[in-house]
Amino acid sequence: MREPYPPLEPRRSGWLDTGDGHEIWFEDCGALHGLPVVFLHGGPGSGCKPLHRQFFDPARYRIVLLDQRGCGRSRPLGExxxxTTQHLIDDLELxxxxxxxxxxxxxxxxxGATLGLCYAAAHPVRVLALVLRGSFLARPSDLDWFFRDGASRxxxxxxxxxxxAVTPVExxxxxxxxxxxVFGPDPAERNRAVQAWQDWGGSVALANLPAPSEKDLPVELLAQAGSSMAPGAEPAQPGERKPEAATVPRVPVPATEGLAQARLLASTRIELHYAAARYFVADDxxxxxxxxxxxVPTFIVHGERDFTCTPEAALALHAVLPWAELELLPGTGHLASEPRMTTALIAITDRLPGLFA
Incomplete structure (x- = not known):
């Protein structure tokens, strides 16, 4: 199995003002004149981690990472x-x-694969290649699987x-x-809902891994396995009124929260915001x-034991992108950090510079 490249620090990092109330955290790493790559994190609501720089040879790649709006170190946290998805596409272009x-x-x-596909469709001339891991397609069937009659079984x-976490009638x-x-004023109810959401996402995303006790899991992994991996949304019931993007309350993440808890709250808020709006892709x-x-060179990699985004999604995507290389990894789940997945992803990134030499 292939190990990630050694840790590296950004050459440049900081906030990029979007002009509409957000500041996006970005990092510019590796070789200034290397093959440019942008890493798109999951969620929506997660954020980039140091490990994400390590899927690429820093001597051959210019590695760009960003925390999407409201995520990670971007400001305001949880906003x-x-x-929306279109805002994130515009941020990538900016x-x-x-x-x-x-x-x-x-x-x-x-x-991140969802966003990558949406960006590539909107700005095709800016894309050299696509690497799509554990793709989430945001179809009604994907939401049914995660939030109705699928993973729940x-x-x-x-x-x-x-x-x-909610009353029986709800x-x-x-x-x-x-x-x-999660947008309400009651800290106890808010934290209970956040914990339940993280627990559900983590239970599904981590199911393929050996089961250590929770005390042995680092906070970063729990966060990664939770909201950053759970494409959750409850399909609308007849007559049910979902929150609309235009009426979203402006509720800041409480300053009294510890940083780790504040980031979990922020990521949960963002994911529920996107899920309630069907990820802003229902019309397209x-x-x-x-x-x-x-x-362009396109690679679709998916774990056969991915219980978060089912492997069928990879086949459906490949049917639309038949020129793509499709790889289904046995014994592998959803996380990029699983050994077979890490090995497969680095094998791809090691090949790509040669295609553009």
Whole structure:
């Protein structure tokens, strides 16, 4: 199995003002004149980690990372106003132009793959190649799997813990009930909903790994396995009113929260915001956008034991992008850090510079 490249620090980092109330944290790493690549994190709501720099040879790549709006070190933390898929696409273009990059490789996993496809469809001439890991397609069937009659059968105890975060009468509109709590004023209800959400996402995303006790898991991994990996949304019930992006409350992350808890709250808020709005792609579905992606080197990698974003999504995506290389990894789940997945991803990134020499 292949180990990630050694840790490295950014050559340049800072905040990029978007002009509409957000400041996006970005990092510029590796070789200034190397093959440009942008790493798109999952969630929505997660953020970039030091490990994400290590999928690329720093002597051959110019590695760009960013924390999407409201995520990680971007400011304001947890802000959901002016925070849609189109805003994130526009931020990528702003960052690309700011850094003076003409074209770049787009590398994304889970929600990052969703965003990568949407960006490539909107700006095809800016994309050199696509690397898509554990792709989330945001279809009704994907949401049904995660939030109705799918993963709930495999992980019934975690599912019941999630449902128990709201009252029995609210369980038919679970997403809306969780949304009210994580944006609400009651700290106890808010924290209970956040914990239940993280527990559910972590139970599904970590299911393929050996089961250490929670005390042995670092906070970063728990956060990664939770909201950054859970494409959750409750399909609308007849007559159910979902929160609309235009009426989202402006509720700052409480200053009294510890940093780790504040980031979990922020990531949960952002993910529920996107899930309630069907990831802002209902009018132009992800697979329809994928059909408009450029015919560039494309790699679809998916774990056969991915219980978060099922492997069927990789086959559906490959049907739309038949020129792509498709690799289904046995015994592998959703996380990029799983050994077979890490090995497969680095094998791809090691090949790519030779295609553009």
């Amino acid at each position: 959901v106003r002016a925070n 960052l690309r132009a700011t850094l003076g990059i003409e074209r770049w490789v787009v590398f994304g996993g889970s929600w 495999l992980f019934p105890q975690a599912w019941e813990r999630l449902r128990s 369980r038919s509109e679970l997403l809306a009930a969780l949304y009210r709590r 579905p992800v697979l329809a956008r994928a059909a408009r992606c450029p015919r």
